[in-house]
Amino acid sequence: METIKTSDIMRIINVMADVIIENEKPFCDLDSAAGDGDFGMSVAKGFKVLKAEWDDLSTANIGKFLRSCGMIITEHCGGASGPIWGSAFMSAAKYSAGKIELNLSEFAELMQSAVDGIQKRGGAKLGDKTLLDALIPTTESLKQSALAGSSFKEAFTIGARAAVEGAEKTKEYGATKGRASYVGDRSISYPDAGAMALGIIFTVIAEKF
Amino acid sequence: METIKTSDIMRIINVMADVIIENEKPFCDLDSAAGDGDFGMSVAKGFKVLKAEWDDLSTANIGKFLRSCGMIITEHCGGASGPIWGSAFMSAAKYSAGKIELNLSEFAELMQSAVDGIQKRGGAKLGDKTLLDALIPTTESLKQSALAGSSFKEAFTIGARAAVEGAEKTKEYGATKGRASYVGDRSISYPDAGAMALGIIFTVIAEKF
Amino acid sequence: MKKIMNKAEDLVVEMCEGMQKAYPRSLVFEPKYKIMRRKELNKDKVSLISGGGSGHEPAHAGFVGTGMLDAAVCGDVFASPSTIQVYNAINQTSSSKGTLLIVKNYSGDCMNFDAAAEMAEDDEDVQVERVYVNDDVAVKDSLYTVGRRGVAGTVFVHKIAGAAAEAGSDLLAVKAVAEKVIANVRSMGFALTSCTVPAKGTPTFTLEEDEMEFGVGIHGEPGIVREKIVSADELASKLLEKILADLPCDQGDEVAIMVNGFGATPLQELFVLNNSVTDLLASKKISLHRTFVGNYMTSIDMAGASLTLLKLDAELKNLLDAPADTSALHV
């Protein structure tokens, strides 16, 4: 059965970091419509530190690697993004503690634990107009792909599409979580910045995998 | 010999007030180029009060009338304009104390005393880029007209032209008095607001006389 | 973007250093975790920590000092400080009486301050309580939302909880009086211009020459409605109406108010607004105990202002009037 190794996870996170850093400004713009315009900066900040300290990250196993990423993200991502992305990584790290490879089904469970971590910290659910509206559909799609016996490449491509669709749908929701909630119905017709960002990140990860 | 009476002086001051009030904004604009943009407002403020209290002004004689104008102007014109215009009126009032008519030569002397009052208060001289650069030429022109035996109407027309020419010339001076002095040579090519205003005021007075 | 700055990424640290250097007798700044704290800490009083994104100066570092905060944790512009920053602030100012975190109700701040409190409580001997300020009546407060935002009313929480802590109250008593302030304080704001986040370099939104945003927060979020600009008197009555609808005041009730500028609005205009507000309160026979006019909780370089009203009882009045000696507020 196809599995991915610690080094594959490292490559994925590396692509993720690059996409986030390249898109710092566009991600800020996404947050300007109904948020406070700093989303791109907040996430990029942590991922820049991650890249800078890349060589010092633990590579002993997937769990240790994700945990060392999570510590940096928690410390250096600003705003809501620090605890959200930090808890996602820390929670995924817990799931993958000691593991050096994952099959697709396990990878989907790792994503599910990231979702759980975010929900435990921030209390949002599907439809609250947060990045969960992209992350949960991707996770569900990965689980389906695992059941269908797809390859990682196929699963990532379909999973990214689910994120993009989920993000698009946030345009229709009045926000309840995060700053977009403060403008009430005026946030309708603007998508959620975090969800849109995940759509873009997952798409590039799938392309480069 | 042609003379003007208290009522003529009152008509002249009334026209002066109307011109100043009508030109509040343009006079401010003149002061914006190298000054602080408030000249129109400063003078208009006093002359609006003058108009409002017109019926209460003393009309016993020219001196008393000008003195009651001077008191209002000193109190209500803002900025430099209060003491400048106020001292002009108070000084002219002193010259005309008890008088109920003036011939052209006496009128020119009254203007001279206004010049003296302004110079005593503010210390400026011809060429300092102030309203004196319009007022002094007018006063000199009135003295010449008196010697030449001109009518008031003729004298006012030529006197107004002298004010306009004097004001135009202030474009060439770097300012030394007033706020224009703070921008140094950058005030060159802009005329002095007070001098330009006197040119306009005297022109209308001459037309309506 | 026209700002007095060097590089955007250095702005927060340079600003904090510049502040500490202005008040070297009373403040210490710790750049690694961007913590501004009192030079002399009293280990036998409840420690008060607040903070949040930067861009609200003088909040919160300007309220560090006798009778108010012990430390302020500074995030990046409009971004909550991280969990690790807050955790370090708790450790650096720990006291025998415990620590109260005064958090403005934003998901980012709540998540970071919560996580930091959990981390600190996992260590031994540290007792950490939290209050969440949510005074902004522009935002609907319901079960289905994250609730109202915390804005300028937070300064009243700093002041009153700070006075209680200074007076020797224990942690639960300080928390209780902070919650009493929160229950009795409401704010409403409007913007005449957008702010410009330094790292972004362009305004977050744009308004026509005759437009204002009514119901804005302090992070450049658009408000609840875009309207034509109205006079100071009308502004005062719109603001007060919104506040009193949520926090009814009767004749004879005593209040304190804060007319707070958002950064680019001069004191001249704030005093004009205060004149209108004060006259309105007098006409409603609401008794005005104390007034604050100035820039307390800003939104970078936004033109606009907010009105905060705090309903007082004898306890709150005493604590509001108690001495405070900070760089931005002096009683």
Next chain:
Amino acid sequence: MKKIMNKAEDLVVEMCEGMQKAYPRSLVFEPKYKIMRRKELNKDKVSLISGGGSGHEPAHAGFVGTGMLDAAVCGDVFASPSTIQVYNAINQTSSSKGTLLIVKNYSGDCMNFDAAAEMAEDDEDVQVERVYVNDDVAVKDSLYTVGRRGVAGTVFVHKIAGAAAEAGSDLLAVKAVAEKVIANVRSMGFALTSCTVPAKGTPTFTLEEDEMEFGVGIHGEPGIVREKIVSADELASKLLEKILADLPCDQGDEVAIMVNGFGATPLQELFVLNNSVTDLLASKKISLHRTFVGNYMTSIDMAGASLTLLKLDAELKNLLDAPADTSALHV
């Protein structure tokens, strides 16, 4: 024009009323002559009066209080108060020790304060002295000009003369120490935007997005040169260079500084500028005794700032450190 106001012609009075209503315990405002004065006057100390055009808030009314001014006379926006206004302020605050007028060196202010002093001295029993503050090094000081303008350095004159008066010095001693401050204080400012005079409604000048005016005053006058915007560090060094060229300071000299905002520049940027200035002074081994950062002498809603440097000796240091309790400055 985007301003919180009612009618432009009512602005100054509404602003002053709004200020007095914020500080009813310490201030009295007399609307006929627009005089803001202390509620409790001490008839046995030298009376200090300042004032000038409005639009510089908190100057000057914000400095009325213990240890600083007894009265501030408020002109219209950017226009000197009238002779009659100043004359009435002298009468309303007359003391057995006489009165010192602190005048910013502008022809309008000088003429009106001079004429008022002459009027008051024509009455019996009133002794009135005047000092003219001229700290702005942007302007050339020569026999052929009206001399330098008075700008933010005026606040140091208020503070130090105020402390001397409060300590019981006689009129000539208070005047002498005020003149010592004037001899040792210099300022330099720059604008990032023009201000808008309320009655006019449009900006006095316009700047491109990458331009600043260097050497501006506090009345929206254009500066001495229009330049490209530079970093905070470069601004600090340009300002300081201009000041030190006129007021040389050696290693070990002690100074106080004021980083003053012009109205629309937020505290955030002023602290960044202060950081740059403070580092520069340290590198020159000039010793910094006390720092003031904030909006003290504004130019309505102009974005920009000025730097003021005051060279100190033991006497000035003591008086600068003496207590002051006013709405805008607290020591």
